[in-house]
Amino acid sequence: MMNSRNEIPLHIVSPLKESLALSKLAGIQVLMKLENIQPVGSFKIRGIGHFCQELAKQGCKKFVCSSGGNAGLAAAYACRKLGLPATIVVPECTPKRVILKLQELGADVVVAGKVWDDADAYAHRMTDAPGSVYISPFNHPLLWEGHSSLILELKDSLGNQKPGALVVAVGGGGLLAGLVEGIVKVGWSDVPIIAMETLGAHCLNAALEAGKSVSLPDITSIAKCLGAKTVCDRALECARKYKVISVTVDDREALQAVEMFLEDELMLVEAACGAALSAVYSGHIQRLQKEGKLEKITGPLIMIVCGGSSINLSELQNFKSQLGMV
Ligand code: PLV
Numbered sequence: 001m002m003n004s005r006n007e008i009p010l011h012i013v014s015p016l017k018e019s020l021a022l023s024k025l026a027g028i029q030v031l032m033k034l035e036n037i038q039p040v041g042s043f044k045i046r047g048i049g050h051f052c053q054e055l056a057k058q059g060c061k062k063f064v065c066s067s068g069g070n071a072g073l074a075a076a077y078a079c080r081k082l083g084l085p086a087t088i089v090v091p092e093c094t095p096k097r098v099i100l101k102l103q104e105l106g107a108d109v110v111v112a113g114k115v116w117d118d119a120d121a122y123a124h125r126m127t128d129a130p131g132s133v134y135i136s137p138f139n140h141p142l143l144w145e146g147h148s149s150l151i152l153e154l155k156d157s158l159g160n161q162k163p164g165a166l167v168v169a170v171g172g173g174g175l176l177a178g179l180v181e182g183i184v185k186v187g188w189s190d191v192p193i194i195a196m197e198t199l200g201a202h203c204l205n206a207a208l209e210a211g212k213s214v215s216l217p218d219i220t221s222i223a224k225c226l227g228a229k230t231v232c233d234r235a236l237e238c239a240r241k242y243k244v245i246s247v248t249v250d251d252r253e254a255l256q257a258v259e260m261f262l263e264d265e266l267m268l269v270e271a272a273c274g275a276a277l278s279a280v281y282s283g284h285i286q287r288l289q290k291e292g293k294l295e296k297i298t299g300p301l302i303m304i305v306c307g308g309s310s311i312n313l314s315e316l317q318n319f320k321s322q323l324g325m326v
Contacts, residue, residue: 007053009046009049009050009053009149010039010045010049010050010052010053010077010078010081011038011039011043011045011046011049011146011149012037012038012039013153014033014034014035014037014038014150014153015033015034015037016031016032016033016034016153016154016157016158016302017031017032017034018030018031018032019031019032019264019265019303021260021264021265022264022277022280022281022301022303025280025281025283026280026285026286026301027286028164028297028300028301029300029301030280030300030301030302030303031300031301031302031303032265032303032305033150033153033154033302033303033304033305034267034305035150035304035305035306035307036267036269036273036305036306036307036308037307038307039074039077040070040073040074040076040077040101040105040309041070041073041307041308041309042070042073042074042306042307042308042309043147043150043175043304043306043307044070044071044073044074044137045074045077045078046146046147046149046150046178047074047140047142047143047144047145047146047147047174047178048065048071048074048075048078048135048137048143048146049074049077049078049081049146050142050143050145050146050149051078051135051140051142051143051146052075052078052079052082052084052135053078053082054142055133055142056082056084060084060132060133061084061085061131061132062084062085062086062087062131062132062133063075063079063084063085063086063087063132063133063134063135064086064087064088064089064123064126064127064132064133064134064135065086065087065088065089065123065134065135065136065137066088066089066090066116066119066120066122066123066124066134066135066136066137067088067089067090067116067119067137068090068091068094068116068137068171068224068225068226068227068228068310069090069094069095069098069224069225069308069309069310070137070225070270070307070308070309070310071135071137071138072088072089072090072098072102072107072109072137073098073101073102073105073309075088075107075135076088076102076105076106076107077105079106079107080105080106080107085106085107085108086105086106086107086108087107087108087109087110087126087132088102088107088108088109088110089109089110089111089112089119089120089122089123089126090102090109090110090111090112090119091111091112091113091114091115091116091118091119091224092111092112092113092114093114093115093224094111094224094310095310095315097310097312098309098310099111101309110122110126115218115219115224115227115229116137116219116224116227116228117219117228117229117230120136136172136174137171137172137174137228138171138172138173138174138175138177138228138232138235139172139173139174139232139234140174141234143174143177143178144174144177144178144181144234145178145181146178147174147175147177147178147179147181147182148178148179148181148182148185149182150178150179150182150304151179151181151182151183151185151186151188152182152185152186154182154302155186155188158299158300161299161300162188162191162298162299163188163191163299163300163301163302164191164192164297164298164299164300164301164302165191165192165193165194165285165294165297165299165301165302166179166183166191166192166193166194166301166302166304167193167194167196167276167279167280167285167301167302167303167304168193168194168195168196168276168304168306169196169197169223169226169272169273169275169276169304169306170195170196170197170203170204170226170231170235170246171201171225171226171227171228171272172203172228172230172231172232172235173203173204173228173231173232173234173235173236173238174232174235175304175306176193176195176204176235176238176239176244177232177234177235177238179193179304180193180238180242180244183242189242190243191243192243192244192245192294192295193242193243193244193245194245194247194279194284194285194288194294195239195244195245195246195247196247196248196249196275196276196278196279196284197226197246197247197248197249197275198221198222198223198226198248198249198250198251198254198271198272198275199220199221199248199249199250199251200216200218200219200220200221200251201216201219201220201221201223201224201226201227201228202216202221202248203215203216203228203229203230203231204231204235204236204239204246205246205247205248207230207231207236208236208239208240208246213230213231213233213236214230215229215230216229216230217229221251221254221271222251222254222255222271222319222322222323223251223254223270223271223272223274223275224272224310225270225271225272225308225310226272226275245288245293245294247279247284247288249275249278249279249282249284251271251319251323252323252325253274253275253278253281253282254271254272254274254275254277254278255271255274255316255319255320255323255325256274256278256281256282256325257274257275257277257278257280257281257282258270258271258273258274258277258311258316259316259320260277260281261274261277261281262316267305268311268312268313268316269305269306269307269308269311270307270308270309270310270311271308271311271319272306272308273305273306273307273308276303276304276305276306277303277305279303280301280303285297285301
């Protein structure tokens with residue numbers, strides 16, 4: 001997506017590729033939108049890159065971003081490209097490796113609080129004083145506009161074909177809000193979106209059940225990058241207004257999906273992304289159709305492979321033993 005000044009975006013046009021393994025399991029064609037190969041490993045650069053470019057144009061000189069990891073990496077990368085300083089505030093559960101990556105990108109890193117919400121409160125305090133701009137990992141119209149570029153690309157790739165459904169992981173709901181913005185822009189607003197969360201990070205599901213915005217008491221899922229206690233209002237509004245189907249999975253399903261995806265596609269993604277993949281690996285798509293909650297899918301199923309850098313093989317092993325899977 002080119003913005004008003006025709007600057008080159010900081011994200012890449014990601015490949016759209018069929019997964020034979022996922023298609024076989026789902027019984028319909030599954031196309032993967034490979035956001036895991038974006039600069040710094042996730043879709044986040046779409047929204048955050050756009051946000052930082054726009055605010056830099058307005059004269060902002062310094063950014064502070066709270067993050068579970070991936071938004072911070074995107075912010076650090078964007079600021080490096082723009083030649084501006086970035087401070088990233090992450091919770092204590094953030095792996096050392098991610099902190100090192102952030103520092104290698106030239107960012108200052110502050111570790112504050114147990115979960116993302118605590119780090120976020122700290123980042124807000126840091127930006128109370130004038131001079132630096134707060135970046136939310138998911139809650140800003142510029143982020144949603146940036147994320148909507150994913151759908152514009154999809155439209156280019158698919159031509160006249162319309163997706164049967166989209167599958168997406170939900171944390172604070174920024175990606176979901178961006179996808180909805182995109183489908184409205186291209187005239188696909190009737191395409192169902194399967195919104196996947198892990199239990200213990202299921203803030204959208206909890207809000208939909210309660211019929212209003214609610215906060216989870218704690219984040220207990222291993223998918224820390226889905227770990228916002230409260231979903232953003234815009235995502236909740238989108239979930240009510242459009243065909244969004246909320247599904248929760250447990251950590252084991254998400255991790256199993258990560259492992260199977262590694263075997264099938266030779267790509268390693270975070271548990272946050274495993275939550276989305278488990279829609280097929282755990283048979284939720286088929287179940288929803290059987291239960292009549294999802295209409296018959298006529299076009300390809302688009303799996304948003306959101307990615308994530310907070311994982312390596314030894315961490316995957318650690319999570320497996322933590323969950324009694326070895
Ligand atoms: N992660 C945010 C929020 O964390 C972050 O700070 O990085 N998939 C991956 C790999 C992610 O990193 C995230 C968000 C999501 C999915 C969910 O996106 P969202 O928050 O826009 O729904 C607390």
